[in-house]
Amino acid sequence: MMLRIGDTSVDRSWPVWDESSLRRLERDAAASLAAHTLMRRAGEAVARLARARFAHARHVVVLCGPGNNGGDGLYAAAELARHGLRVEVSMVACGNPSGWQDRERPADWRWALEQAQQAGLRPRGWASSEAAATLRGAELVIDALLGLGLNRPPQGELSEAIAAILASGIPALALDLPSGLAADTGTAPGAVVRAEVTLTMLGLKPGLLTGPDAHACGELWLDDLDIERVRAVDEPPAAITRLGPAAAQRGLPRISAAAHKGERGDVRVFGGSPGMTGAARLCAQAALALGAGRVFVALLDPSAPMLDPTHPELMQRQPDTLLQQAQQASRHGGSCHVFGPGAGNSPGSLRLLQDLIALDAPLVIDADGLNLLAAQPRDGATWQALRERGRSAWLTPHPREAARLLRWETTRVQAGRLHAARELAASSGAHCVLKGAGSVVASATGPVWINASGNGLLATAGTGDVLAGALAAFLAQTPEADAVAAACAAVWLHGAGADLALAEGASLRAGNLPDWMLRAWERLARPSARHA
Ligand SMILES: NC(=O)C1=CN([C@@H]2O[C@H](COP(=O)(O)OP(=O)(O)OC[C@H]3O[C@@H](n4cnc5c(N)ncnc54)[C@H](O)[C@@H]3O)[C@@H](O)[C@H]2O)[C@@H](O)CC1
Ligand SMILES: Nc1ncnc2c1ncn2[C@@H]1O[C@H](COP(=O)(O)OP(=O)(O)O)[C@@H](O)[C@H]1O
Ligand SMILES: [K+]
Structure with missing residues (x-):
């Protein structure tokens, strides 16, 4: 189920998850599902939102990082290509293409790369000298550089790619989190993508709701990847809960007529x-x-x-x-x-x-x-x-x-x-x-x-x-x-x-x-x- 957070026709008390609880949820969910299911669902969701929310965009650039956030981006790219969009994929901080299928890379990531290739895409390494050219002409950029795994300020190719997104003025759809934003705190230790829209996966993160850089997420959407346990709750509240109208x-105080x-x-x-x-x-x-x-x-x-x-x-x-x-x-x-x-x-x-x-x-x-x-x-x-x-x-x-x-x-x-x-x-x-x-x-x-x-x-x-x-x-x-x-x-x-x-x-x-x-x-x- 995908929905826009803040749309009060579906307002609930949304539970908010810190990184460690999300990792636990993901592990539990993945254990009961066929291999790669969560990444497939995440990639499909991103592609669906990209097509609905940026319907005018026919030319999309997807910037993929070295972790599973990049994997989600690769699967989304495959989906968009299957729907006939012009899609270019740039692999950032992923090293030499000859090592992309090395065993030490995440298995989901390697699978998503194969999916993108089977959809006819030819992902390329990031070329610092061609940063601006990589994005030229695109009507949408999908930011799949870094998500939950951010553990230090983006440097090298990652900070170059973030700078290129910021300089391009092209609307960015961030996958899970705007790259560079820390999920638990809403702070950015270095450069951070300013997204027009963020589609966050599985559950809301505190850093999308509070913290000095939380607003980098822009319009916020959530896809729970069909995992029952992360569904909105009415009560009692989770350990952390988004405070909305519901x-x-x-x-509200109840005022009796006879007061x-x-x-x-x-x-x-x-x-x-x-x-x-x-x-x-x-x-x-x-x-x-x-x-x-x-x-x-x-x-x-x-x-x-x-x-x-x-x-x-x-x-x-x-x-x-x-x-x-x-x-x-x-x-x-x-x-x-x-x-x-x-x-x-x-x-x-x-x-x-x-x-x-x-x-x-x-x-x-x-x-x-x-x-x-x-x-x-x-x-x-x-x-x-x-x-x-x-x-x-x-x-x-x-x-x-x-x-x-x-x-x-x-x-x-x-x-x-x-x-x-x-x-x-x-x-x-x-x-x-x-x-x-x-x-x-x-x-x-x-x-x-x-x-x-x-x-x-x-x-x-x-x-x-x-x-x-x-x-x-x-x-x-x-x-x-x-x-x-x-x-x-x-x-x-x-x-x-x-x-x-x-x-x-x-x-x-x-x-x-x-x-x-x-x-x-x-x-x-x-x-x-x-x-x-
Ligand atoms: N955990 C979950 O709940 C789910 C995760 N999914 C996706 O997986 C992502 C998390 O994947 P990962 O844990 O692989 O994390 P990321 O894809 O965010 O990236 C982590 C990789 O980047 C490196 N890294 C982090 N900060 C860096 C920096 N500043 N400079 C250079 N390298 C840096 C890390 O060492 C690691 O290799 C989520 O954001 C989401 O997109 C979804 O597919 C499914 C559900
Ligand atoms: N950018 C903002 N977004 C949301 N709420 C804000 C923002 N800036 C200020 N506020 C709210 O405005 C109020 C300001 O309170 P405070 O700093 O104590 O001001 P003062 O002492 O002048 O009354 C707080 O409730 C704070 O949460
Ligand atoms: K991202």
Whole structure:
């Protein structure tokens, strides 16, 4: 079964597989199938997608590497030739043609080479001096240089071939992964193909969904090679799961017709030191828009006006007063606290954070709250209290904040976003939302989610404050047992709002993001809705 990932007419919670689990799956599947079956299916799938998606292309160049990714490319080339296309095959980093059938080469690869030859093709070695000529006139290039086996930066002929694809401007259909992209991390240790379309085999890889170079895959398609075990699951989620609309839908708060405002949760936002009051207000406004029953905000700037005239529904309190109210609130009333947007780093701010950690209510720690936490010793009382608290805490760092918390470089966080999010969750006992394209939701134990919604329109000041407010609104309305599902819904809606704004060519700022999120929510609630 082949389908486009992101086509919500078939949306499921797609499992995501790291390299070692894919290798295991492949071994298990291959053991029960006739020789070469998986490669045949992979090659057929690529040829089918090439013909459907690039129907205008009559002249195709296939660049094949030395491993099974190249083998898939060879079989695809044979298929395309059998369908009457003009196909040229270039063998990159494969050495002298006289050694192509040597026994140390992968058996599948040698078989696929024979298939290509039997289809009338004459694969040629890569000629550095003729790189541009190899691609000239082609309407499609199939990138079968490197896939799952990438283990170092592409060099020599491989980096030349990648450079030639990039320089040619010819649309590239990448097989399994854009060559040069690391499957587990979404990083590229060297040159990487920028594909128009990637058809990935067997299962989704994390590096196609998150990581600094994940977008190199372009439009993403999946073919499961008819292996039952990798099919989409409804629940429970796999160890790693793509967070799309189907999963988001499950976590949306249910509002009963008979609800009163006390049942829809209280959100209390603490933040907004001098010069930063907007951050706390944006957070509180988002909590209000996303359905919290009552939203209180305590600004740490003593000179801030006590009323936000644009949002009279927000109840503003002095920080001490709101803390006391939080301390007295019933633990069963449904509430969530947010500490951090614009909170600054004063000793008073730290005390407030510590007091909120000590309370028995869900807590979102964002922005300056994360920086305050990062400055505390890992074995000190603040981290200890965080690890030991009974109710869930949520850390919502962007990569630089995550780096401070982990005491890593930001590049290390970005080079292993899943690992970083898991590590943060494990060391804090809290749940973690590692923000940035392909936000990662991780818990100390339990599955990891990679968010599929969102785009560069979100890269503007204050959108993180909106996420913290939306998250708090959903957590306040949801029983603890369903907190992760609710958080996933908030994270997905945040990106989906931006995707709607992008689709409509509208401008997006933090202030109007909650409205776009509500529109995305409304679409999600309509069964026939389509989401980009
Ligand atoms: N494992 C699976 O789940 C499946 C794999 N299939 C195909 O097989 C591919 C994986 O095959 P392989 O494991 O052979 O890996 P690749 O075809 O990605 O290439 C690995 C070969 O390239 C070499 N190599 C890696 N990085 C290099 C670099 N920078 N410079 C020079 N040489 C480099 C490796 O040493 C190895 O010889 C998948 O991407 C997919 O296309 C499919 O046919 C079927 C399912
Ligand atoms: N290119 C992008 N694609 C998807 N989401 C993005 C992108 N850039 C930023 N975001 C999202 O926007 C939000 C920005 O949050 P943050 O960095 O905390 O900003 P601020 O502190 O200004 O509010 C995060 O939720 C992040 O995931
Ligand atoms: K490839």
